[in-house]
Amino acid sequence: xxxxxELIEACHRVYNKGFVAAYDGNLSARISEERILITPSAKxxxxxxxxxxxxIDLEGHLLEGKGKVxxxxxxxxxxxxxxxxINSVIHCHPVYxxxxxxxxxxxxxxxxxxxxxxxxxxxxxxxxxxxxxxxxPESIRPYLNSSWAxxxxxxxxxxxxxxxxxxxxxxxxxxxxxxxxxxxxxxGGEKPLSVENVKKLYDxxxxxxxxxxxx
Numbered sequence: 219x220x221x222x223x224e225l226i227e228a229c230h231r232v233y234n235k236g237f238v239a240a241y242d243g244n245l246s247a248r249i250s251e252e253r254i255l256i257t258p259s260a261k262x263x264x265x266x267x268x269x270x271x272x273x274i275d276l277e278g279h280l281l282e283g284k285g286k287v288x289x290x291x292x293x294x295x296x297x298x299x300x301x302x303x304i305n306s307v308i309h310c311h312p313v314y315x316x317x318x319x320x321x322x323x324x325x326x327x328x329x330x331x332x333x334x335x336x337x338x339x340x341x342x343x344x345x346x347x348x349x350x351x352x353x354x355p356e357s358i359r360p361y362l363n364s365s366w367a368x369x370x371x372x373x374x375x376x377x378x379x380x381x382x383x384x385x386x387x388x389x390x391x392x393x394x395x396x397x398x399x400x401x402x403x404x405x406g407g408e409k410p411l412s413v414e415n416v417k418k419l420y421d422x423x424x425x426x427x428x429x430x431x432x433x
Contacts, residue, residue: 221247221382222268225255228308228386233264237310237389243374244288247382248298248305252276256294258285289350296355297378300362304378306385311374314396319343319369326369326396328410334395335419338367338377338388346371367392 219227225247232238232245243263246256255271257263272283276299278291294307318325325343329335342361347353347370358368358376367388368376375392379385402408411419 221249222255222271224382225257225271225306226266226268228306228382229257229263229266231386232308232310232389233262235312235390235393237312237393238263239311243308243310244290244294245308245382246291246294246306249273253281254294254298256288256291258283259288260286290354292350292352292355293358293376296359297362300359301378303380306379306382307376308378308385308389309374309376310389312389312393312396314400315369315375315393316373317400318396319374320372325371326399328408329416329419330399330402330408330410331395332411332415332419334391335416336423337391339365339423341365341367341369341392343369343371346373349373 225245229245232243237243241260241262244257245263246254248254252275253273255273257266258270258272261270270285272285272287273281274287274291275281276295278287278295280287290309293309297304297307326341334341342365344357344361347357354370357370361368366378370376375389377385377388377392379388399408
């Protein structure tokens, strides 16, 4: 399957899953060392077709395609410049994850689910940044080399991956975990993992899954 086709399928998935609404979100994929494909601004992800995708360079300049490059392209460019192992970036507004990002600065602060640690590592809550400004990518920068999923304060979520599929499934795992955590809190509150068990999981995450984790 071509990168262009795979990126469109990911766009349709995030829309059908309710991770975005209307024109929300933006998805991208690296196609060479200097070029990436990215979704255009102000178009519904559930309706996009291959010809709608834009090709840009790592400075954000439009190279091919018709449409406006998203003002949130800076998030994508930062990830590709700083992480050579990253080949896809997905930014969405999934309901439960975004709710945690908007709730009194708490985010995913407590380690609760082993599968989250093993697939996402730590999920930081990145300080609020005004969309379209450098504040937004700069809020992610401190965590970029040790995390694969990020909550954007009062905004949404970002996941990165070594492939489009990996970035998508990390977003799906993030939202599923946020939904489960929400339910746990309605039942009396979650039970965090012990420090000893978290250390064991971090070791497995690095040794088996190749995740960089700041312990």
